[in-house]
Amino acid sequence: MIIQAKHLTRDFKIYKARSSFHMLNQILRRKGEIKRVVDGVDLEIQEGEFVGYLGPNDAGKSTTIKMLSGVLQPTLGEISVLGLNPSKDRKKYAQQIGVLYGQRTQLWWDLPLRDSFDLLKAIYNIPQTDFTKRLHRFIELLDMHEFINQPVRQLSLGQRMKGEMVAALIHNPRILFLDEPTIGLDVLAKDRIQEFLAYINKEEKVTVMLTSHNMDDVERLCKRIILIDQGKVKFDGAKDALRDLVKQSKLLILEVAAGDMKLNHPLPYAPIKEEGNRLFFEVADDAEVSQIIAASAQSYSILKVDIEEPKIDSVLKELYLSKNYQAAPRRMVIEPINP
Numbered sequence: 001m002i003i004q005a006k007h008l009t010r011d012f013k014i015y016k017a018r019s020s021f022h023m024l025n026q027i028l029r030r031k032g033e034i035k036r037v038v039d040g041v042d043l044e045i046q047e048g049e050f051v052g053y054l055g056p057n058d059a060g061k062s063t064t065i066k067m068l069s070g071v072l073q074p075t076l077g078e079i080s081v082l083g084l085n086p087s088k089d090r091k092k093y094a095q096q097i098g099v100l101y102g103q104r105t106q107l108w109w110d111l112p113l114r115d116s117f118d119l120l121k122a123i124y125n126i127p128q129t130d131f132t133k134r135l136h137r138f139i140e141l142l143d144m145h146e147f148i149n150q151p152v153r154q155l156s157l158g159q160r161m162k163g164e165m166v167a168a169l170i171h172n173p174r175i176l177f178l179d180e181p182t183i184g185l186d187v188l189a190k191d192r193i194q195e196f197l198a199y200i201n202k203e204e205k206v207t208v209m210l211t212s213h214n215m216d217d218v219e220r221l222c223k224r225i226i227l228i229d230q231g232k233v234k235f236d237g238a239k240d241a242l243r244d245l246v247k248q249s250k251l252l253i254l255e256v257a258a259g260d261m262k263l264n265h266p267l268p269y270a271p272i273k274e275e276g277n278r279l280f281f282e283v284a285d286d287a288e289v290s291q292i293i294a295a296s297a298q299s300y301s302i303l304k305v306d307i308e309e310p311k312i313d314s315v316l317k318e319l320y321l322s323k324n325y326q327a328a329p330r331r332m333v334i335e336p337i338n339p
């Protein structure tokens with residue numbers, strides 16, 4: 001087990017006064033209310049996993065990541081990451097983890113991007129040959145040649161995020177914590193960064209824990225989802241098991257021989273649409289899939305069968321709105337990422 005947290009809990013004092021004068025008064029008199037933002041979270045993450053830590057706004061995701069990365073101390077509970085206590089063994093811990101907060105920078109604003117990496121080399125004490133090899137590989141993978149010598153303040157958001165990614169990984173950490181790494185990026189930059197993350201997880205075996213509202217990231221990268229709401233874990237399991245929590249239809253797509261479409265055979269099941277020689281059906285379960293395929297095969301030569309699962313964002317939308325997590329398993333057997 002590479003990451004373990006038991007009953008992880010964090011309280012904040014919040015001040016709810018209507019005017020700044022009253023707020024100051026509350027602060028001086030220490031009269032804020034206690035809000036439990038993370039409430040008894042248990043986590044067990046194995047080496048090599050790529051875990052999506054998801055939940056609506058205000059669920060407590062960033063606060064959890066901050067506790068796991070050693071920035072915040074828990075109010076209650078225990079954390080062991082790589083056998084270390086993040087808030088106690090800070091120096092040793094920092095060598096082993098990488099952190100990326102999409103809304104903050106860890107680069108030196110006025111220096112050329114390359115200089116930030118040189119500074120990190122000195123901070124982490126990275127041997128020159130490892131550093132050079134690693135930096136070259138990252139520059140290639142993220143296509144950073146054009147802007148590596150530009151001051152960070154002049155970089156576009158997409159360029160800077162690539163720089164942040166390298167800064168988080170240059171010291172070869174075993175774990176990477178990501179908080180909204182693709183926020184505000186265009187489709188190309190997002191794609192490049194997702195590809196890069198898949199690479200470092202698969203090839204370098206870096207364990208990744210990601211929070212993101214960008215469901216593209218989740219669909220593409222995460223096999224396991226941990227879902228929290230109001231500070232509590234509501235689901236922990238495979239992404240496909242999360243889809244099963246809501247009764248949303250799948251889409252069955254049958255591609256049939258082009259000539260057959262012209263015959264316009266009556267079907268016992270009505271497709272929801274037809275596109276060229278493709279027929280689209282909404283299906284509730286596997287039994288219905290078999291029935292429709294069998295019935296269609298009577299009239300058409302079926303060339304190809306595709307099934308589209310419900311999209312994770314529509315699954316999450318339904319769960320966040322209904323708050324109906326009762327059927328959700330808390331923990332499941334997790335498949336290894338790279339069997």
Ligand SMILES: Nc1ncnc2c1ncn2[C@@H]1O[C@H](COP(=O)(O)OP(=O)(O)OP(=O)(O)O)[C@@H](O)[C@H]1O
Pocket residue numbers: 012013014037055056057058059060061062063064
């Ligand atoms: N330093 C702090 N002091 C007081 N309250 C805080 C502090 N940090 C976070 N909070 C509160 O904790 C709650 C959870 O915040 P957190 O950033 O963990 O949520 P989140 O799930 O990451 O949300 P989002 O998806 O909107 O980023 C919020 O109500 C926030 O105001």
